[in-house]
Amino acid sequence: AEKATLWQVLPPAVAEEEAAERSTRRFIAQTPQGYLIFMDPNGLLAMDPHAAHERILFEEICRSFADGIPSQQLAFPQELPAAIAPEAVSYQEDLARMGFRLEMAEANASFRLMTVPVLRGGAHLSPLELLRSTLRGLAEEPDLLKRDREIWWRWARTACRDAVKLGQLFTAQGAERLLEKLEGCEQGYSCPHGRPTVIALSDSRLHHWFERA
Numbered sequence: 622a623e624k625a626t627l628w629q630v631l632p633p634a635v636a637e638e639e640a641a642e643r644s645t646r647r648f649i650a651q652t653p654q655g656y657l658i659f660m661d662p663n664g665l666l667a668m669d670p671h672a673a674h675e676r677i678l679f680e681e682i683c684r685s686f687a688d689g690i691p692s693q694q695l696a697f698p699q700e701l702p703a704a705i706a707p708e709a710v711s712y713q714e715d716l717a718r719m720g721f722r723l724e725m726a727e728a729n730a731s732f733r734l735m736t737v738p739v740l741r742g743g744a745h746l747s748p749l750e751l752l753r754s755t756l757r758g759l760a761e762e763p764d765l766l767k768r769d770r771e772i773w774w775r776w777a778r779t780a781c782r783d784a785v786k787l788g789q790l791f792t793a794q795g796a797e798r799l800l801e802k803l804e805g806c807e808q809g810y811s812c813p814h815g816r817p818t819v820i821a822l823s824d825s826r827l828h829h830w831f832e833r834a
Contacts, residue, residue: 646659646660646661646666647659647793647797648791648800654787655788656669657799659796664822664823665827668800668803668818669819670796671785672816672817673803673809673812674784675813675814676803676809676811676812677799677803677806678781680806680807680808682773682777683773685740691720691739692721692736692737693737693738693739694735695734695737695748698733698734698735699749700731700733701733702749705753709756710732712759715768716755719738719755719769719772720738721736721737721755734749734752738751746776750779754772754775755772758774777813778814781812803818
């Protein structure tokens with residue numbers, strides 16, 4: 622099915638075809654609270670940049686696993702804390718499939734984390750933080766068919782903390798680029814937590830409010 626545009630899904634926008642290409646959208650201003658305001662062929666758009674960036678990061682991370690999970694070697698292997706080492710060792714095969722590799726240190730029989738999965742989309746999680754999130758997903762989802770999706774969801778939700786903060790200043794180019802990326806998302810009208818990313822105010826609604834209809 623064809624992906625709905627922001628204008629077709631966001632309240633209080635009406636369901637109507639866009640009158641021009643996305644490139645005609647223009648950044649107008651940023652409010653003191655940090656919201657971004659755009660002129661659009663159909664009216665006005667008000668964006669929460671934090672919620673929008675969360676959605677963009679979430680979908681970029683999920684898409685990165687479509688063809689398997691790439692891994693990277695840690696420049697400095699990290700010793701597993703005693704609190705999670707036994708659980709990590711018990712899930713060693715599952716972790717290896719998810720991009721983690723553990724290795725025993727012969728000197729003291731402790732385990733070290735050697736590789737971690739690569740999260741695309743600008744996420745910056747510490748190796749141990751990523752491992753802990755994965756272990757929680759492995760423990761809480763016994764269904765093997767659902768387990769991978771559960772873990773990806775956890776990674777992406779955790780990575781959303783890297784999203785821009787409300788109040789961060791944007792240039793016109795940066796704001797318009799964020800809107801362009803959001804429009805390319807499968808579910809761009811809400812963040813992964815369910816909050817709206819953009820509120821659309823159509824010209825027809827403005828005319829109605831000002832009794833110009």
